[in-house]
Amino acid sequence: MTHDETTETNATDFFELPDDEAPSKPPPRRQTGKHSTPRKALPLILLQDALTGAELRRVREARSLLLLVKVPSPAWVESVRDALRALGSWHEIEVRDGSTRYRRKPEDVGEVAVRIGDGLRVAAVCHDPAALLPPSLIACADISVALGPPSDRVIRRAIKAVTGTMPRRVPHRAGLDFADLVGCIRVGDTAAAAVRRLSEASQARLGTASDLADVPHVLSLHGYGAATAWASNLLKDLEDWRAGRLDFSCISRTLLLVSEPGLGKTTWARSLAKSAHLPFLTLSISSLFSGGSGYLGEISTKIDQFFALARNMSPAVVFLDEIDALPSRDNLDNRNRDYWLPLIVQFLLLLDSSASSATSRLIIIAATNHGGAVDPALCRAGRLHPTITLGRPDAMALAAILRQHLAGDLADADLSGIVALGRGRTGADVVAWVRDARRVARAASRPMRLDDLRDVVAPPDSRSDTDRWRAAVHEAGHGLGATYTGSGRVTHLDIVAAGHLGGRTLVSASQTETRSRTDIEATVVTALSGRAAEVALGLQPTSGASEDLRIATELLVAMHVSYGLGEGLVHRAAPGDSHQVLAYDPALRARIDEELHALNQRALDLAVRHRALIEDVASALLRERVLDEAGFAAIVAAHLPGEVRHG
Known part of the structure; x- marks a missing residue:
């Protein structure tokens, strides 16, 4: 059965009808008092199901016995105590559920230890023995039994004990504790009614406690x-x-x-x-x-x-x-x-x-x-x-996520342009796009239009011509750095302003998870190439490169203190802990600054040498706002056809 298929189940699938009774005729209602109550039947059957035949005989007949019973939850403690009394007589039953009524420290043994030493019959019932019971009692137990949540077999037997009819099957009982089960299996009712209540109670728990109605399969x-x-x-x-x-x-x-x-x-x-x-x-x-x-x-x-x-x-x-x-x-x-x-x-x-x-x-x-x-x-x-x-969704996945969240909106629209503008964004971004586009449409009292979505994915650019040119030059510099150092394949460039970012360059890394010093330095040059491109084209450096500097710094620090690719082999910190390491090591701080200046000079030399390429890529970004992998590669090929590019 596939994940989106459903099946119908009739009530008669769950319980056995007498041979001479037609399925359309409900079983006669049971008379109260002829059958056990669920509070008595359920824990007793659970105990009997968990104990072996030899253990049951000892529980019933042994003159001296220390029995430890771990129950599924605190709600079971008292009912299992009563079930033990139904199985045999006891001189002492110690119950602890963590509540005020039974709150005692684990080391408090009291009369229990005396009765154990006297060779009498003692039992202990608890949902968390390691935390609530004396270690000596756990260690000395003759029989230890852990009761899990009731199995289907136990539930079926309990329903028969209470109603007189054995269900063929019972539903899944997600999240139902003792009180829930007892409330569903009722004296004087039918097995079918018990099965129905179990199913409804489980669904109620799933729907209310989990709040999962809004998520897909x-x-x-x-x-x-x-x-x-x-x-x-x-x-x-x-x-x-x-x-x-x-x-x-x-x-x-x-x-x-x-x-x-x-x-x-x-x-x-x-x-x-x-x-x-x-x-x-x-x-x-x-x-x-x-x-x-x-x-x-x-x-x-x-x-x-x-x-x-x-x-x-x-x-x-x-x-x-x-x-x-x-x-x-x-x-x-x-x-x-x-x-x-x-x-x-x-x-x-x-x-x-x-x-x-x-x-x-x-x-x-x-x-x-x-x-x-x-x-x-x-x-x-x-x-x-x-x-x-998990990686960022590719273009195909992003289109599918967008279509999923749009539901019935823009059913016949071509979303390829929107996906191109939003390439490299996350599923959370998609949720925000659709929400904001719907808000715009509601405010205008009309259905959503493709323009509504486009404007939230790539809002009209209100920056000055100088700032837009700077952003285009910066992203073109990153593309140049990645291409000529071999640090990765450029798959997307844009100058769409989003939050604190004035644009993005997406690079598919070419190296494996294990990187050499050369690989790391190539990535650092790529990070610094945006700032270097601005300088090469006569623009003053600004604070817009702060994220690039953070990435470059963290990579170089990790190279020295995490990867053993610097002057020493001592592992001093995990990758990403650059701030803490630099704060307490002025010598390392000076070394990292020296290497940053050297790699920045490499990025600047590259930008000066290929200024024309940067200008053409930046001009294309100004016109289109977005360049895909093929568009960027065509500009590179036009400038240097056939040249092998390397760092």
Whole structure:
């Protein structure tokens, strides 16, 4: 079945009718009191299903026994305690759910230890034994059983115990805890009614808690590359798991998404949850440190509470945004180590129990704009693995994203001109374009026109002729630098003003992920060539090259302190930490400034030598505002036909 197909299910598909009863005739209503209540039946059946036959006999008959029961969530604690009493007599049942009523420190054993020592029958029920129970009680348990969320088999048996009829199938129960299940399976009702309520309650949880109504199916999204393939495999595995053909522990269910801002990491994760029919829980790591005191204990509690909620709602999709807000231990100084280490270790342990545990039912997606800042231990196999890097959408993907967000607007319009103007922009930019164009059309009380969209993608240029010429010369300089140093293939140039940018040059990098010193220096020359072109054509340098200088500086610093391509081999900082390194190392600062001046001179020499080429490219940009790869290559070829270009 494809992702956009739907199937109809009749109520009779879910429950068994007596042989002599026609499907159109509903089963007679059950009489209250003839069957068990859901509060009694559900935990008892869950216990019986989890214990082996030998363990059940010991629970019923052993004269001395210490039984430890881990329940799916705090809501199950008291009902499982009562179920244990139904299975046998106990001298003591210790229950702890973290609430005020049962709040005791883990080291508080009290009468429990005495009764265990006296050889009596003792049980302990808890949703998080490691955090809430005495270590001695955990270590000495004769039987330890972990109760996961009720399986389909348990739910079917519970429905039969309450209603008298065994359903053939039960629906997926995303996010339903004990109280939800008990509210759906009612004494005096039918199995079909219980099945219907379970389905409706699950859908309500998905719709309300996740707020996913506005996102499309994950396989219909565009521009996500390897992430789409990963999502397709996950959805197929979930289908097999629900059909009983695959154990959940066999599913690849963790992922780290890396991209620059605005490329839709959150949208993709929300869409994945909706497509998988699972609750969506999100935690921004940076939000843990805002709106509070920042005390270590307070942050630790927030983390525990979030993962406890996720476990309660499992199976679910957990989205950890800004995972780089937990710093890498490689970059911690002694002053901050004592604060961060406990939090990082806590997070690693929670990931181990949530991502790789055989009993976990969580799919964990983490996201970052700074892949190099993530602690390597977080993204190793078994935790947040694999890592998928998202790039900016190409022209085809951008057109598809634009058409998707336009929906029925401009259905017959040719969008190729809009895509050319917006080449290299992000999905977030597309959302803003369509929103703003619709606002313009609403204000004019008419349908959207192509001009509305064009004007928000590339607003009419209000800059002076001098400023527009400067922008065109600057981008032409970048194109020249990339072409003649061999740092990459120029695929797009424009002088469309957007925010603080007066234009853009897009370069498809020609080198592999591993770069030599020559490769890095070629990229630095390309970054400096915009400023150099302005100087070569008689324009004074301005503040417009600040971003180029940042890129050039960070590359040279990384070359020296991260990549071992300078004078020493010592790894001193991660790439991107140039500000901190330069602030405390005046000798390195002087060395980087010296190299910047030398490479800037190379860029200036190149611009002076090829001034005519810069002028022709800049003139074309003034006329067209946009030059694609073919247009730029034609101007280059006209100036130097057949010449091999190199740095």
